[in-house]
Amino acid sequence: MDWPPRCDKIVKKGPWTPEEDIVLASYIQEHGPCNWRAVPPNTGLLRCSKSCRLRWTNYLRPGIKRGNFTDQEEKLIIHLQALLGNRWATIASHLPQRTDNDIKNHWNTHLKKKLSNLHNYGDHQAIVAKGQWEKTLQKDVHLAKRAFSEALSLGLKPSSSVQCSCTKPPFSPSYSYALSTENISRLLQGWMKNDSSKSVPINQYEKKSADSLPQLPLQSPETWLLDEIAGEVMNDILRNN
DNA sequence: AACTCTTGCAACCGCCCGCGG
DNA sequence: CCCGCGGGCGGTTGCAAGAGT
Numbered sequence: 001m002d003w004p005p006r007c008d009k010i011v012k013k014g015p016w017t018p019e020e021d022i023v024l025a026s027y028i029q030e031h032g033p034c035n036w037r038a039v040p041p042n043t044g045l046l047r048c049s050k051s052c053r054l055r056w057t058n059y060l061r062p063g064i065k066r067g068n069f070t071d072q073e074e075k076l077i078i079h080l081q082a083l084l085g086n087r088w089a090t091i092a093s094h095l096p097q098r099t100d101n102d103i104k105n106h107w108n109t110h111l112k113k114k115l116s117n118l119h120n121y122g123d124h125q126a127i128v129a130k131g132q133w134e135k136t137l138q139k140d141v142h143l144a145k146r147a148f149s150e151a152l153s154l155g156l157k158p159s160s161s162v163q164c165s166c167t168k169p170p171f172s173p174s175y176s177y178a179l180s181t182e183n184i185s186r187l188l189q190g191w192m193k194n195d196s197s198k199s200v201p202i203n204q205y206e207k208k209s210a211d212s213l214p215q216l217p218l219q220s221p222e223t224w225l226l227d228e229i230a231g232e233v234m235n236d237i238l239r240n241n
Numbered sequence: 242a243a244c245t246c247t248t249g250c251a252a253c254c255g256c257c258c259g260c261g262g
Numbered sequence: 263c264c265c266g267c268g269g270g271c272g273g274t275t276g277c278a279a280g281a282g283t
Binding site: 013014015016050051054055058059067101102105106108109110 | 251252253
């Protein structure tokens with residue numbers, strides 16, 4: 001028998017069921033998010049390792065906030081996208097509660113539209129005007145350089161002004177346990193609400209409850225980016241929509 | 242009420258990179 | 263140096279739900 005399932009010989013595809021989520025979350029809670037190849041054989045999940053990893057990082061991972069992007073988050077995403085391009089994982093590292101997938105989706109469905117509408121606005125000509133963009137660009141480059149050199153000079157150690165808010169903190173049993181327990185109880189609650197015989201994907205109900213998760217404040221880089229760059233330009237952009 | 246169109250997002254796919262043998 | 267594997271990333275797709283007619 002070909003086990004564990006390879007991604008090219010997938011046994012099961014499509015939306016995850018609450019049952020699968022619980023199995024995966026329990027396993028990760030116990031063993032930590034590593035060696036994904038071992039997950040399917042050890043849990044009995046008929047999913048490939050990649051699918052398990054994706055499900056965990058994009059959905060089950062503790063501390064994930066879903067939906068309802070704040071103005072501040074949107075500004076930050078817009079700015080970082082302008083600065084870094086479509087490097088969603090890097091952008092996500094500045095928004096600890098958001099996944100790269102979530103940010104990418106939000107960009108593709110909301111922000112891209114917002115910005116393209118904006119480019120049709122006559123008012124926006126002032127911002128789009130060459131001089132302004134050059135100015136902004138120069139500022140961007142300067143600040144990016146500053147951030148990188150600070151990071152390098154500190155040996156990537158988080159500092160008061162440039163702090164690395166990693167989306168993938170090293171697995172800490174106590175931290176993860178509490179949060180995973182919270183997640184699992186949410187899963188179970190949602191599961192009970194639904195007709196379990198239908199194996200309804202968990203997405204809908206979790207979306208609602210996730211909004212009630214405590215909101216972490218943005219950390220330093222976000223703050224100075226917003227203060228120094230995004231500030232006026234981004235406020236203009238968003239005000240026009 | 243019924244149908245069509247649009248939107249939002251979870252999940253998949255394919256490529257790339259780093260590491261170990 | 264080469265190869266295979268695991269993991270990460272970005273782009274794309276498919277489908278469910280909501281909006282519009």
